Amino acid sequence: EVQLVQSGAEVKKPGGTVKISCKVSGYTFTGYFIYWVKQAPGKGLEWMGLVDPEDGETIYTEKFQGRLTIAADTSTDTAYMELTSLRSEDTALYYCVKGGADYWGQGTLVTVSS
Amino acid sequence: DLVLTQTPLSSLVTLGQPASISCNSSQGLVHRDGTTYLSWLHQRPGQPPRLIIYKISNRLSGVPERFSGSGAGTDFTLKISRVEPEDVGVYYCMQVTQLPYSFGQGTKLEIK
Numbered sequence: 001e002v003q004l005v006q007s008g009a010e011v012k013k014p015g016g017t018v019k020i021s022c023k024v025s026g027y028t029f030t031g032y033f034i035y036w037v038k039q040a041p042g043k044g045l046e047w048m049g050l051v052d053p054e055d056g057e058t059i060y061t062e063k064f065q066g067r068l069t070i071a072a073d074t075s076t077d078t079a080y081m082e083l084t085s086l087r088s089e090d091t092a093l094y095y096c097v098k099g100g101a102d103y104w105g106q107g108t109l110v111t112v113s114s
Numbered sequence: 115d116l117v118l119t120q121t122p123l124s125s126l127v128t129l130g131q132p133a134s135i136s137c138n139s140s141q142g143l144v145h146r147d148g149t150t151y152l153s154w155l156h157q158r159p160g161q162p163p164r165l166i167i168y169k170i171s172n173r174l175s176g177v178p179e180r181f182s183g184s185g186a187g188t189d190f191t192l193k194i195s196r197v198e199p200e201d202v203g204v205y206y207c208m209q210v211t212q213l214p215y216s217f218g219q220g221t222k223l224e225i226k
């Protein structure tokens with residue numbers, strides 16, 4: 001059974017950094033990209049970037065360039081998303097998604113508040 | 115960047131009646147490999163999105179036959195032949211043809 005299990009909810013202060021993990025099982029980790037998707041409260045889906053676990057190559061949207069780091073650890077079949085210089089607009093659910101979008105993590109709520 | 119525009123943004127449908135959602139792309143979605151990577155997802159409240167249609171018209175295993183996808187080039191459509199109660203939620207089109215990948219704004223489907 002394919003599963004993407006994300007780390008738990010986070011509360012961070014403005015200017016801080018958050019790192020979310022996504023543990024994959026049930027398929028070959030290096031066979032598919034991992035996407036990260038943002039969903040602000042009551043809003044739609046926003047594609048942030050991806051990592052190719054096979055070679056570690058990453059692609060980021062321009063909006064998050066410079067603040068976002070996505071990585072993959074093939075020794076643990078885990079992907080990571082780190083977002084720095086947090087502001088209130090970063091308060092959202094963040095999903096990791098298997099390439100092809102056929103499997104999604106459960107989402108990790110990040111709240112940025114002073 | 116490629117923009118996906120969905121219409122309508124909300125739809126109120128009677129049970130058993132059809133529903134249709136359009137997704138228009140600002141650029142053609144044919145990948146250099148000849149495939150059009152346009153998908154549809156359904157999100158129920160409090161749940162992650164679920165893929166229901168991929169490559170324009172392919173239903174994922176377990177997705178009811180009342181769901182169908184069609185289109186080509188820049189214009190795509192998701193149709194539900196007879197809306198059921200479990201079909202409520204938000205529907206998104208998504209493209210993975212061109213980086214950065216992107217989603218439509220979402221269409222909220224409600225039952226009358």
